[in-house]
Amino acid sequence: HDTLIAEARAILRRNDRGAYTVPTHGLYPFQWNWDSALTALGFSHFDIDRAWTEIETLFAHQWPDGMVPHIIFHQPDDGYFPGPEVWDTGRPVPTSGITQPPVAGFAVRRLFERSRSDPAARERARRLLPRIHAWHEWFHRTRDPQGTGLVAIIHPWESGRDNSVDWDAALERVPTEGVAAFRRRDTIHADPAHRPTDEQYRRYIWLVQHFRNLNWDTARLHEASPFRIVDPGFNGILIRSCSDLAELADELGQSEIAAQSRAFAERGRVALETLWDDDLGQYLCLDRATGGHVKSASVGGLLAAFAILPRRRAGAIAERVHRLAARARFVVPSHDPDAPGFDARRYWRGPVWLIVNYMIADGLVRSGEDACARSILDDSLSLIATGGFAEYYDPMTGAPCGGGHFTWTAAMVIEMLS
Ligand code: DGY
Known part of the structure; x- marks a missing residue:
C-alpha cells in the first residue's frame, strides 16, 4: 500500500500546475471542475493547504450568476479541442459555458473535517460556503424551472x-447542420477506439454553438436546449453536496444556508424516487424534452447511491452490483455488459472509473451495505495493481484505457487507502 500511495502522490505532484491540477498532461491541459474537487480529497491526506487551494481556484472562476464552469482555460494550449475561442464566453480568464457534477460541497465538508482544529481552515470553509451554496441555488433556479426537485443537464x-x-x-x-469544421485533438492523445465518435462530437459542438448564439445567458439555455436530461447520478451528487453543505453550515453557524441546503436535499431525495425502475433494479434518466424515462442500464442509476439512500433502495443497488459482478470481472462497469450499446473500452459505454466506484461505495457504506462497498473497493485496487493509474479500465480484462498518469484516479487511491 505504501508504494501505491507514494506513486499516487507523485502523479498529483506531476500534474500540479501551482494552484490547480490538470487531469493528465496532453489530453486535458486545463482545470476541470469535478476532477479538481475529487483531486482535493487526495491532496488532503498529505498537503491540506494545497487541497484547499485546488477548490479555491475553481471557485475564483465562478460566474456572477452562480454557475461554476466545467473547464477553466488557465493558459493557452492548442492540444485540446474545443478551446476557449470555440466557447467564447467572454470571461476574464476564459472558461467553458456549461457546468459539471457538483461534488465540491461534499469535498469541502471532507476537507473541513480533516483540518477542523486549524482556524485558517475554518476561515477557508467559511469563505467557500456561500459560493458553493450560490452554485446549488443556480442549479435549482435555472435547471429546475418547474420546481420538480431534480435538475437537468443540457449537454x-x-x-x-x-x-x-x-x-x-x-x-x-x-442537429449537426451548420457545425463549423473542426479538428479533434483528443484522438491524438488517446486511442480513438476509447473515445466518443466524430458523429457524437458534431452534436456536442452543435450544442456549444447554439448556446454561444444565445450569449451564454444561462437563465435561457435550459428552455432553449433540445437536450435536457435528468440524470440520477448527477442529481445524487447534488443531493449529497446539499446535505453535506447543510452540515458544514451548521458547524459554521450559518443557519440560513443550512436550512436551504437541507430543503434542497430533502426535496431531491423525494423526487429521486420518481426515477426508480423495478425492472432493472436501479434508477433511470428522465428525458425532460419528451417526458419519458430512458431505459438504459448505465452506472448513472447506481451512482445515485452517493445521495445516501433509504435501506431498501441501497439494498437493491447492492444487489444490482452483485449481478453485474457475475458478468464483469471488475465492478462497476459504466454500462451493463449484456445491454445494447455496451463497449468495454469506449469511455463511458462500459469501462470502470475509480471516481464512480468511490462515490458508489461511500454511499453504500453509509446506507449499511458494507460488503458490497468492500467488493467495489477491492476491485478498484486490483485494477490499479494490474493496469496502473489509468483514466478508466476495461471491466472484462482490466486493461487500462484513455489517458495515463491520471490525477483523479491517483487521488481516489490515496483516499481509498488512507
Ligand atoms: C473531454 O474533452 O472529453 C471532456 O470530457 C469534456 O469535458
Whole structure:
C-alpha cells in the first residue's frame, strides 16, 4: 500500500500546475471542475493547504450568476479541442459555458473535517460556503424551472459521463447542420477506439454553438436546449453536496444556508424516487424534452447511491452490483455488459472509473451495505495493481484505457487507502 500511495502522490505532484491540477498532461491541459474537487480529497491526506487551494481556484472562476464552469482555460494550449475561442464566453480568464457534477460541497465538508482544529481552515470553509451554496441555488433556479426537485443537464459533457448510452436517443435529436469544421485533438492523445465518435462530437459542438448564439445567458439555455436530461447520478451528487453543505453550515453557524441546503436535499431525495425502475433494479434518466424515462442500464442509476439512500433502495443497488459482478470481472462497469450499446473500452459505454466506484461505495457504506462497498473497493485496487493509474479500465480484462498518469484516479487511491 505504501508504494501505491507514494506513486499516487507523485502523479498529483506531476500534474500540479501551482494552484490547480490538470487531469493528465496532453489530453486535458486545463482545470476541470469535478476532477479538481475529487483531486482535493487526495491532496488532503498529505498537503491540506494545497487541497484547499485546488477548490479555491475553481471557485475564483465562478460566474456572477452562480454557475461554476466545467473547464477553466488557465493558459493557452492548442492540444485540446474545443478551446476557449470555440466557447467564447467572454470571461476574464476564459472558461467553458456549461457546468459539471457538483461534488465540491461534499469535498469541502471532507476537507473541513480533516483540518477542523486549524482556524485558517475554518476561515477557508467559511469563505467557500456561500459560493458553493450560490452554485446549488443556480442549479435549482435555472435547471429546475418547474420546481420538480431534480435538475437537468443540457449537454452530455455536463454529466461527466460524456458518451453514455443514456444520451443516445436524446443526442439523435440534436442537429449537426451548420457545425463549423473542426479538428479533434483528443484522438491524438488517446486511442480513438476509447473515445466518443466524430458523429457524437458534431452534436456536442452543435450544442456549444447554439448556446454561444444565445450569449451564454444561462437563465435561457435550459428552455432553449433540445437536450435536457435528468440524470440520477448527477442529481445524487447534488443531493449529497446539499446535505453535506447543510452540515458544514451548521458547524459554521450559518443557519440560513443550512436550512436551504437541507430543503434542497430533502426535496431531491423525494423526487429521486420518481426515477426508480423495478425492472432493472436501479434508477433511470428522465428525458425532460419528451417526458419519458430512458431505459438504459448505465452506472448513472447506481451512482445515485452517493445521495445516501433509504435501506431498501441501497439494498437493491447492492444487489444490482452483485449481478453485474457475475458478468464483469471488475465492478462497476459504466454500462451493463449484456445491454445494447455496451463497449468495454469506449469511455463511458462500459469501462470502470475509480471516481464512480468511490462515490458508489461511500454511499453504500453509509446506507449499511458494507460488503458490497468492500467488493467495489477491492476491485478498484486490483485494477490499479494490474493496469496502473489509468483514466478508466476495461471491466472484462482490466486493461487500462484513455489517458495515463491520471490525477483523479491517483487521488481516489490515496483516499481509498488512507
Ligand atoms: C473531454 O474533452 O472529453 C471532456 O470530457 C469534456 O469535458
